[in-house]
Amino acid sequence: MSEVVICRFTEGDVQGVIDVILPIQREEFEIPISAADQPDLSDIPGFYQVGSGDFWVAKIDGVIVGTIGLKDIGEGQAALRKMFVAEAWRGREFGxxxxxxxxxxxxxxxxxxxxxxxxxxxxxxxxxxxxxxNGFSEIGENALPERFPRMAVDTKFYRIALA
Structure with missing residues (x-):
């Protein structure tokens, strides 16, 4: 099996990111959403790769199979966003x-x-x-920082301390 390579997002990765995320949202979980409904996807560098934030992709044989974003929200806090793994590459055996x-x-x-x-x-x-x-604890919505970017579809919230 080929190795999973984690790379920092570059502009050439845009379509691969969309090709991983949208089918999971729309087909697998039946969330009626488009790329246009997610403005962060059209400007990943401007949304995620600022401050202490960033965006990464997982590639196998050069093909994007997973995504994850870190949105800097200030005061030493960040939001994990857009963590998706293509269905064929899920599971402990792939990692x-x-x-x-x-x-x-x-x-x-x-x-x-x-x-x-x-x-x-x-x-x-x-x-x-x-x-x-992986060490996250569920928290109530009222425990989120004021600057946390809430999504309308989110109903469960988690936190991890990195001390």
Whole structure:
């Protein structure tokens, strides 16, 4: 099996990112959303790659199979966004999700981020288990920082401290 390579997003990755994210949102989870409904996807450098934030892709044999974003929200806090792994590449045997998350957390800590928050939908049950296994704790919406970028579809929220 080919190795998973985590790379910092570049402009040439735009279509690959959309090709991973949209089918998961629309077909797998039946969320009626388009790329146009997600302005962060049309300007990943301007939305994510500022301050202590960034955006990474997971590639296998040069093909994007996963994505993850870190949005700097100030005061040593960040939001984890756009973590998606193509269905064919999920599971412990491939390690794509773990590589993406561990890479993001290491980078965040190295950049002085002390806390990472995330929001997800109630439908993403496997994601809930994954985040909890990786040290995230569920929190109430009222415990989110004021600057946290809430998405309308998010109903569950998590936090991890990187002390």
């Amino acid at each position: 794509v999700a773990t590589a993406l998350l561990q890479g993001l957390l290491a980078e965040a800590k190295g950049r002085g981020i002390g806390e990472v928050y995330l929001g997800t939908t109630a439908k993403f049950l496997a994601a809930h288990r994954f985040y909890e296994k």
